[in-house]
Amino acid sequence: MNVIVIGGGVAGAASAIALRRIGVEVTVYEAYAEPAGQVGSFLSLASNGLRVLRSLDVLEQVQEAGIDVPDQRMWSSSGRLLGDVPRGRLCGDKLHSVTLMRGALVEALRAKALATGAVIVTGERLVDAVTTEEGVRAVFASGRMAEASLLLGADGVWSATRSLLDSNAPTPEYAGLYSISGIADGIETEAGIFNMTFARNGAFIHLAAPGGRVWWSAQVACPAQPELSLTDEEWLRRLAGLYRHEQAPSAILGATTELHRPTLMHRLDAIPVRHNDRIALLGDAGHPVGAGQGASMALEDALVLAQSLAAEPSVAAALSAYEAARSARIAKMVKAASDNRDAKTTGPLARQMRDLVMPVAVRLFYEKATAWLYTHDCGELPTSRTGGDSQVRSA
Structure with missing residues (x-):
């Protein structure tokens, strides 16, 4: 089995690692010449995302590239402390949140993907994807074509794959x-x-x-x-x-x-079509969430998809299983992200009410309200069967 991954960022690189771990041949096509390096700002990984990194055997590298951040404090405009809680975890969880530059995370994941034998091709932008009897054919702006059993769109919030999968898909x-x-x-x-x-x-x-x-x-x-x-x-x-x-x-x-x-x-309206029998979306391409969980949710997607492919008898069955495993959690996360965004755009009266209520609410309800998110464990992959020479190619 071979897989084409569109996008060499967090979701794409993580899916390449996970797929190589189950013995799948993987080629990642990235539109930019260099998607890693000093690109963008910092991001945070919560305990649920860090467990995925541990399953992918890249946790230590990411921890070394970032900052250990065990706690979070929330402040009002006047400087009043509104809450002091564990950052991205529950109290007692020793897996501390990590904050690092986005480029550093991509570099660590790409290095691991290459070490497992994935191929990364840069400078190639997807323009078409056609389902065939044998699988799927990807067409790139350069004129290059590639065929595979499965195509994964991990190409972010402005995903080209999403619009090719469904011409009526919502736009950001x-x-x-x-x-x-x-x-x-x-x-x-x-x-x-x-x-x-x-x-x-x-x-x-x-x-x-x-x-x-x-x-x-x-x-x-x-x-x-x-x-x-x-x-x-x-x-x-x-x-x-x-x-x-x-x-x-x-x-x-x-x-x-x-x-x-x-x-x-x-913001992006709910995406009604996230897969067919040969194409599927991962990460922000399928569900941009933010709220400090964008990277962690992309990592979860990558692991669960690989688990589904390893367990199911066909690609179509695996994609259906992947959707079933992820849909409810993603819907809940999208709702939480929307609430998080709204909290940052409140008016004066709402801010006053939040400043009054939040200290009590955090103390009484924080652990219960976030347990579904931070305690989630996607589990492990089958025993690794991979190896091989790393390959990076430019278009």
Whole structure:
């Protein structure tokens, strides 16, 4: 059996590892020349995603590339502590959340995929996918064609695979938030704490990073889609004005030495078709969630899909089993992500109510409310049967 994976990011690289572990031949086609490296900002992995990394035998590499973040504190705009909880886990779980640059995570996963014998081809953009009697044929913008038993769309929120699978598939819409992040120096910040401030104009996240630096991210509430072509100096001036009421964010912005490219945050209506008999979607291509769970959900997808292929008698049966195993959990996560996004765009009265209720709610209900998410364990794959030479090719 051979599989084509479209997209070499987190979902694509993780699925390549999982599929090689069950003996499947895998070729990953990535549109960008280099999808890893210093691309994007930081992301977090919760305990459910870290268990998948352990099953894929890449947990230690990811932990070494990131920051151990055992705890999370939530703050009001005035600086009042609203909640102090374990970060991405339940109390007592020794598998601490890891925060790392997206590029570092992709690099670790790609290295593992190559070590297991996956082939990665860069600079190839999918333009068509045709189901045949034997499987599926992928057509790329360069004119290259490839055939396989199965095609997996792991190509993100703007997935080309999704629209080829279903011409009526929904398209992403701006969600009323944009994100911009950076690095500050000279700000004293307690290590191991993921700080989230519910500011007047959106959430502000910061944590201590190696070398006395602070990683930060502003998730700005903005009903109208903003113009993204401002200079770094213009962005910092804008953010300084937006967060002038919040002491910690204001100080961090004033000490910023490096700014990352701003990105729009999107929502996507429920996707009615996530697979047919030969094509399936993984990660953000099938269900963009955010809320600190985008990467972890993509990792879960990769593992469960490989388990389904190993257990079922045909590709069609495996994809049906994969959908059955993931649909309810994904639907619940999408709802949680929507609630999370709404909490960052509330008005003055809603903010006051949240500041009153949240300390009590966190203390009494946090563990019960998040157990379904953080205690989830996708299990293991069959014993590895793979090996082989790593191969990276450019179009």
